[in-house]
Amino acid sequence: MSDTALTLSAFLSRPAKTTSILPLSVRDLVLNFGETTVLRGLDLDLGPTGCTMVMGQNGSGKSLFLKLLHGLMQPTSGQIRWGENPAEKVTARQALVFQKPVLLRRSVAANIDFALKARGKERTRRDGILDHVGLLDKAGQPARLLSGGEAQRLALARALATDPEVLFLDEPTASLDPASVLMIERIVGDARARGVRIIFITHDIGQARRMADDVVFMHGGRIIEHSPASEFFPDPKSDVARDYLNGKLVV
Numbered sequence: 001m002s003d004t005a006l007t008l009s010a011f012l013s014r015p016a017k018t019t020s021i022l023p024l025s026v027r028d029l030v031l032n033f034g035e036t037t038v039l040r041g042l043d044l045d046l047g048p049t050g051c052t053m054v055m056g057q058n059g060s061g062k063s064l065f066l067k068l069l070h071g072l073m074q075p076t077s078g079q080i081r082w083g084e085n086p087a088e089k090v091t092a093r094q095a096l097v098f099q100k101p102v103l104l105r106r107s108v109a110a111n112i113d114f115a116l117k118a119r120g121k122e123r124t125r126r127d128g129i130l131d132h133v134g135l136l137d138k139a140g141q142p143a144r145l146l147s148g149g150e151a152q153r154l155a156l157a158r159a160l161a162t163d164p165e166v167l168f169l170d171e172p173t174a175s176l177d178p179a180s181v182l183m184i185e186r187i188v189g190d191a192r193a194r195g196v197r198i199i200f201i202t203h204d205i206g207q208a209r210r211m212a213d214d215v216v217f218m219h220g221g222r223i224i225e226h227s228p229a230s231e232f233f234p235d236p237k238s239d240v241a242r243d244y245l246n247g248k249l250v251v
């Protein structure tokens with residue numbers, strides 16, 4: 001992505017909405033798989049702006065929690081409330097990018113066209129967003145030929161092309177080289193600056209320090225801490241979070 005690439009606000013203009021899907025309120029959320037409880041008693045409140053980093057070791061329930069928030073799974077019990085909106089109207093105003101990009105077996109440009117058409121957006125914005133993520137010169141290339149970092153940038157561009165109010169990111173920079181990580185962080189940071197609410201899972205403590213406004217720390221299917229980043233990193237309130245930040249094995 002060059003310094004001359006368009007800023008996100010130059011070609012994306014989320015239409016005015018009478019009712020935001022934020023804030024988010026989660027109350028006593030439980031998820032069972034058969035006889036096993038994998039998420040238990042989750043409570044969380046998130047405001048309308050900023051970047052929330054969700055942290056914790058593998059198996060703590062982070063990805064399952066994101067899928068519940070995005071409506072890809074239904075909880076066993078509890079409540080997820082997005083503003084005052086009916087559940088069926090929320091998902092279309094959100095986007096999710098996974099750790100492994102899920103791309104159409106079409107050209108780079110066609111991946112963006114598909115997202116724009118699905119949400120009733122103008123195709124004239126396609127080149128702008130591809131330029132923003134540094135992929136305009138690869139517009140006619142099959143998406144399957146992209147490198148790992150390029151593929152993730154395309155997945156992110158496709159998500160942002162839908163003008164989401166909330167963007168979920170599930171370890172989008174895992175296994176990427178430092179240059180690719182930096183590009184993804186710049187794109188996400190630009191989206192945050194123009195008002196997209198970011199909820200971002202990461203294991204990268206350095207990345208979390210760079211990007212977080214607040215941190216949700218999960219362990220054993222529970223939310224152990226939720227606090228501003230300025231408080232969490234220098235002084236976590238729980239032993240398990242402190243051990244995690246210090247690189248100790250957490251059981």
